[in-house]
Amino acid sequence: MNETRHRVLDALADGPVSGPALADELDISRSAVWKHVEALREEGFEIGSGDGGYVLDSVPEFGGSAVEYGLDAPFAVEYHDSIPSTNARARDLAGDGASEVVVLADEQTGGRGRLDREWHSPSGGVWLSVLFRPDVPMAHAPVFTLAAAVAVTRAAREAGVEASIKWPNDVLVRRGDAERKLVGILTEMEGEADRVSWVVVGIGVNANVDPADLPAAANPTSLLAERGDPVDRRLFTQRLLEEFHALRRNPESVVEAWREYATTLGKRVRVETPGGTIEGEAVDIQFPGALVVKTDAGREVVSAGDCEHLRPVTE
Known part of the structure; x- marks a missing residue:
């Protein structure tokens, strides 16, 4: 949104305000005011008009302009009703030199997770990718993954x-023992060392x-299922992006914030890494995101891998 x-x-939002008054305030023509109002209506903003002028009645439930409006973070939002992959689109934008962009979709048709696993992304979810250019070495980049987990x-x-x-x-929700x-x-990232x-x-x-x-194999849940009623996706997305930006x-x-919400620390874990399986007690996390596992052979520092929670550690 410009x-x-x-x-x-x-x-x-502070209206009603007349077209002429708005034109004077913004230093644009009355015709331009009308065009902007009509464009906003087409995007789903309900704008009333009466003797007092225009007034904003309501904001769309979801969408790029809806999320940008009132967002306390410096992101432009590119919205798609449906897209194969928000990450793929963000990579394309990165190749074009873009930054500070969020690609947001109601539905993904070709989403992928870690290890190229299929990620189901039906309508009604919040599927987004944040593109930015931090001034950090490549070795520090994993901290942004932790920041995203904390933010959401x-x-x-x-x-x-x-x-x-x-x-x-x-990011999980415990229900009983599950x-x-x-x-x-x-x-995903690109750069030099x-x-x-x-x-x-x-x-x-x-x-x-x-x-x-x-997919049942993923043992999924949703905000809808946990709350019993739908979440306001616009406000949820704004809070997610604002928290991520602050972090x-x-x-x-970020690491200390991550510890606050972690369930892994103190648990017995099995971590599948490129170099083999590591099993022991997860005792700490180190910047920018490595897990410290206490094993029978000593402490192992794991930078990447698939982690499984095992039985609780007992004395």
Whole structure:
């Protein structure tokens, strides 16, 4: 959404305001005011008009302009009703030199998770990818994956769902003895050893989705299932992006924030790594996101792998 349209919405929210007054305030023609109002109506904003002028009656439930409006983070939002992959689109935008862009979709038809696993993304979810260009070395980039996990966990908790994090970035909800998956995160990046060129953090949230529409093997859940009623996807997405933006500005704070919501620490785990299987007690996490596992042979520091929670550690 361009700056003028933002200003039109801000003025209408404080309305009613007449077309001539709005034209004078924004230093544009009356015809331009009308065009902006009609464009906003086409995007789903309900704008009333009467003797007092224009007034903003309601904001769309979802969409790019809806999420941008009132968003306290410096992202432009590119919205798609349906797209094969938000990460793929964000990579294309990165190749074109873009930054500070969120690719957001109601549905993905070709979403992928870690290890190229299929990620089901039906209509009603929040499927997004954040493209940005942090000034950090490549070795520090994994911290942004942790930041995404913390951000979405905080947003879920604000929505009334007690989410937590399994290392490194699975956001889960415990129901009885089972941990059900609520969110998947996939980070991709490009750069040289001493400098990141770009980072794309893909976040897939089972928001207003029936878990029956998701693969049973993933043991899924959704915000809808946990709350018993739909979540406001616009507000949820805004809170997620605002939290992520705050965290990425202070990478050194992310690990401590992650610890606050982690369920992995203190548990017995099995981690499948490229170099083999590591089993023991997860005792800590190190910047930028490595898991420290206490094994019979000593401590192992694991930078990447698939983590499985085993039985609780006993004395």
